[in-house]
Amino acid sequence: MLHLLLSAILATNFLPQQSEMEANNHMDIQFEVQAVSEEKLVLTFTVHNQTNELVELQFNSSQKYDYEVLDEHGKVIYRYSDGKAFLQMIQTENLSAGEKKEWKSTWDYQTANENTLNPGSYKVEAKFLGQVIKPEGMEINQTSQTTFMYGKDQLFNNITVEGKDGFYHIKGHYKGQLPVMYSVEDGHFLLIKEKPVQVNKDGDFNIAVKVKEEDLPKNGSLIAYLSEKGSKGTPIILQSF
Structure with missing residues (x-):
């Protein structure tokens, strides 16, 4: 068993x-x-x-x-x-x-x-x-x-978000030169600490995000933050509940 x-x-x-x-x-x-x-x-x-x-x-x-x-x-x-x-x-x-x-x-x-x-x-x-x-x-x-x-300032553009209920993909384009990071929070708690984003030579990226079911907000928005390392993040709405 x-x-x-x-x-x-x-x-x-x-x-x-x-x-x-x-x-x-x-x-x-x-x-x-x-x-x-x-x-x-x-x-x-x-x-x-x-x-x-x-x-x-x-x-x-x-x-x-x-x-x-x-x-x-x-x-x-x-x-x-x-x-x-x-x-x-x-x-x-x-x-x-x-x-x-x-x-x-x-x-x-x-x-x-x-x-x-x-x-x-x-x-x-x-x-x-x-x-x-x-x-x-x-x-x-x-x-x-x-x-x-x-x-x-539009460092990140052509952003698309697909998915729901804890499983998401964030696609987009980055115009800068510094390492890119992402994190996820619900407006009150940090759910995913900063992680590096793989950006290809053309500036495109595709991030797979997984949030535990018990961490999903009951009311409000789940927000990912894209940022250059060491700078303030750009909020991306993953899902509203």
């Missing part, structure tokens, strides 16, 4: 955990949002047919996607569809094998709720509104999220 228990523990701890990002990468059609923070926020929504077949997508209106911008506390400060009218007519889009389609949206920071946007880290939660109608059985992830910084 003890041998079986130890085997189960080892399997739980050492077998690869499938993150949301990994699951999305194995979807037939992948939906992704990316953010670039400039004078305005520029969002790119991409749908990628990762199969060898022609795919037909159907939309119930002219709206292809929706998204919300949330602050560090999980409060929605902007919703794309609010106050907009869309043509209520069924529309279709075809994606050839391997084809990608992109839509772009620009958000003026001045239109945030209460017309104020404090410097810091923000999250974009996007939803794809299309459905696969041909061929049957195709899988598509309907949601994607990313984070962006407002009002601060």
Whole structure:
């Protein structure tokens, strides 16, 4: 019995955990949002047919996607569809094998709720509104999220976060030259002490983060901090609870 228990523990701890990002990468059609923070926020929504077949997508209106911008506390400060009218007519889009389609949206920071946007880290939660109608059985992830910084020097950009409930992947690009570190906290307690980040020669990085289930906050946000060694970290929202 003890041998079986130890085997189960080892399997739980050492077998690869499938993150949301990994699951999305194995979807037939992948939906992704990316953010670039400039004078305005520029969002790119991409749908990628990762199969060898022609795919037909159907939309119930002219709206292809929706998204919300949330602050560090999980409060929605902007919703794309609010106050907009869309043509209520069924529309279709075809994606050839391997084809990608992109839509772009620009958000003026001045239109945030209460017309104020404090410097810091923000999250974009996007939803794809299309459905696969041909061929049957195709899988598509309907949601994607990313984070962006407002009002601060952009050492880290193109940040995307995938995952939930303790398992996350942080991808992005670093423009500096110093060693990069990351840590995780919940606003009250340090959950993961500083660890080094592997940055490739092009400045890209991909961090796998695991937080124990008992350490997840019951209410609030789980925040990772990216930093150059010895400097103050840049907050990245992993998940709001």
